[in-house]
Amino acid sequence: MASVTRRPLMAGNWKMNLNHLEANLLVQKLAASLTEQQLTAVETVVLPPFTDLRTVQTAVDGDKLLIGYGGQDLSPYQSGAYTGDISGAMLAKLGCTYVAVGHSERRQYHYEDDAIVNAKVAAALANGLTPILCIGEGLEIREQLRHVPHCCDQLDGALKGLTAEQVTKVVVAYEPVWAIGTGKTATPEDAQEVCGEVRKRLVETYDQGTADQVRILYGGSVKSSNVASIMSQPDVDGALVGGASLDAEEFAKICRFPEHTGR
Numbered sequence: 001m002a003s004v005t006r007r008p009l010m011a012g013n014w015k016m017n018l019n020h021l022e023a024n025l026l027v028q029k030l031a032a033s034l035t036e037q038q039l040t041a042v043e044t045v046v047l048p049p050f051t052d053l054r055t056v057q058t059a060v061d062g063d064k065l066l067i068g069y070g071g072q073d074l075s076p077y078q079s080g081a082y083t084g085d086i087s088g089a090m091l092a093k094l095g096c097t098y099v100a101v102g103h104s105e106r107r108q109y110h111y112e113d114d115a116i117v118n119a120k121v122a123a124a125l126a127n128g129l130t131p132i133l134c135i136g137e138g139l140e141i142r143e144q145l146r147h148v149p150h151c152c153d154q155l156d157g158a159l160k161g162l163t164a165e166q167v168t169k170v171v172v173a174y175e176p177v178w179a180i181g182t183g184k185t186a187t188p189e190d191a192q193e194v195c196g197e198v199r200k201r202l203v204e205t206y207d208q209g210t211a212d213q214v215r216i217l218y219g220g221s222v223k224s225s226n227v228a229s230i231m232s233q234p235d236v237d238g239a240l241v242g243g244a245s246l247d248a249e250e251f252a253k254i255c256r257f258p259e260h261t262g263r
């Protein structure tokens with residue numbers, strides 16, 4: 001069987017950090033820290049707060065930076081009376097190519113369930129955005145060793161009703177909730193276990209060709225010091241980075257991981 005090449009993706013989720021002035025500085029510094037060759041080898045994306053997106057767009061377009069960007073959430077609806085929400089069409093109009101969907105912080109603080117996440121994935125695709133679909137288990141589920149079925153159930157729920165072709169356009173991010181912002185990183189083997197099972201589930205539900213095209217990221221306390229070992233796993237195609245993406249030099253080091261692994 002021919003081996004499959006998936007372009008590594010490093011996505012920096014800024015969460016509710018950095019105003020638009022700080023966003024401009026960070027994006028400029030990040031771009032200056034990476035060569036064209038490095039940015040071509042590893043797709044580099046930032047997910048700033050909504051209020052920063054126009055500024056990031058101006059910086060990226062103005063200097064033709066090879067950095068992608070996107071939102072951290074979107075409405076499942078196209079438009080209308082949904083105070084405080086932002087539509088996929090609005091993100092697309094700002095040049096976004098990605099949007100995070102179903103992050104554990106949205107599931108926890110905004111009570112998003114699999115049905116809402118499913119509607120948001122569909123809304124992202126309908127607007128030409130690549131959803132970064134986040135799945136992951138809490139500590140209790142991990143301790144009960146139910147993490148694989150839990151994550152596969154979240155995956156099934158989020159992808160319900162999508163065609164195989166649509167699924168190839170989705171990025172999945174496995175983020176064990178107990179490893180987010182805690183400094184506790186899953187071992188590379190933990191990351192591989194779930195990412196591998198996610199890919200197997202995609203083979204079962206769709207087919208091998210579809211599953212081979214889907215990029216699966218790991219997220220949870222990723223840093224420049226641990227990214228290489230995580231990226232050495234066969235089913236891990238990148239990382240969703242929180243805290244470490246707020247420091248341009250540290251995030252750039254993460255994006256330069258192939259230089260430490262020869263990947």
Ligand SMILES: O=C[C@H](O)COP(=O)(O)O
Pocket residue numbers: 013103175179180181182183219220221222240241242243244
């Ligand atoms: O979206 C990113 C994840 O929640 C990971 O955050 P973290 O790198 O700060 O642990």
